[in-house]
Amino acid sequence: MINLELRRLRYFLAVAQELHFARAAERLHMAQPPLSLQIRKLEEEVGFRLFERTSRNVALTEAGRVLLAGARTAMDELQRAIYSGQQTERGHSGHIRIGFVSSGGVTFLPKLLRELRKSLPEVQTETRQYSTNGALEALAQRAIDLAVVRTPLVADKLLHRPILRDHVVLALPDDHPMCKRKRIRLQQMQHEMFVQYPPNEGHAAYGVVQRACLAAGFVPSVAEFVDDVYGMLGLVGAGIGVALMPAAISRLRVDGVVFRPLPEVEQFFELSLVWRAEDDRRLISAVVDSLANVGGLLVSRRRSHASESSAKTIKR
Structure with a gap:
């Protein structure tokens, strides 16, 4: 040779x-x-x-x-x-696998992927939908590199950065008597059946709903637990119950469903990027920084003082 x-x-x-x-x-x-x-x-x-x-x-x-x-x-x-x-x-090139929950896929994933193609065009992405627990398990098993899930959550050895803080809206069947009102107080829904995020899978979102209803003076009655935003909207449209959802979801046009704001509700839904604390690759930090900038455009102005720019360790 x-x-x-x-x-x-x-x-x-x-x-x-x-x-x-x-x-x-x-x-x-x-x-x-x-x-x-x-x-x-x-x-x-x-x-x-x-x-x-x-x-x-x-x-x-x-x-x-x-x-x-x-x-x-x-x-x-x-x-x-x-x-x-x-x-x-x-950190400007490579392959990254992203897991996301259904509501994140609807509200944030399209902007996430567009921003990645724009700011890091040589980064290849692979995406897959999970439940919250499924995404965290996939992170732990190294099946994915980054997750878009609802926080806060309980998990070991993970870092997260909030990218979207969204206020709460009410989803109603379009034939519900309250649809005639432009302004609704959550207390007025205390006798309704609620389609809810499950406490075991989507416990962060579940906690938001529970705290909002408790602040309004009642414990919500459960019609069904569903860990998929499309499934929840389908049940609401079918008249099975009402639901509290992130305001970004109200941009969707869904047959049989109307949305009403709940300005008195102080709770909010938080969406975060989550990754393994031990994963110190520059690719991860570059992607997180890029996507956090996208999230900053989506943070609810009403609560924009929240510290969405700082990475936090999630501990059990």
Whole structure:
């Protein structure tokens, strides 16, 4: 196997392009005699002449033309490899697997992916929907690298950064008598059946609903537990019950469902990026920083004082 010095290939490419040793030497910022010496050494290494030299002309030999084609390809590949390595070192390249809960997929995932394509175009993404517990388990098992879930939550060895804090709205069947009112107080819904996030899977969202209802003076009666925003809206549209949901969901057009604001409710739904504390790859920090900026545009103005910019450790 022949071991070629990279600099000699660079010298060869310069002479092959200029077909003039003096001009090639000037381009390489070196004297002509050392350049000629390096070309002769390269010819000795490869075992054939690269150039036909006369007092007036320099021309590639047939073998030299073959080497030229391969050398150009090799140098191009090397430059691409160096660039890819630099991008990876900076966290601007690589593959990241993202898990998300259904409400995050509706409200945030499209903006997340658009921002990644814009700010980190060489980062490849793979996405998959989970329940909250499923996403945390996938993180622990290293099946995904980043999760978009409702917080706060209880989990070991994880970091999170809030990206969306959204106020609470009421989802009603469109034939509900209260739909005629533009302003509804949550206390007025105390005798209704509620479609709720389950306490075991979506406990962060479940806690928001429980605290909001308790503040209004009642414990909500449960029609059904559903850990999927589409399933919840479907049950509301079918008249099974009402639901408290993030305001971002109200942008959806769903047959049989209307939304009403609840301005007196002080609770809010929080969506966060979550990742393993031990995962110190620059790719993770670059993606988190990029996506946190997207989230900043979505934070409810009413509660924008919250510390969505700081990463926090989640402990049991």
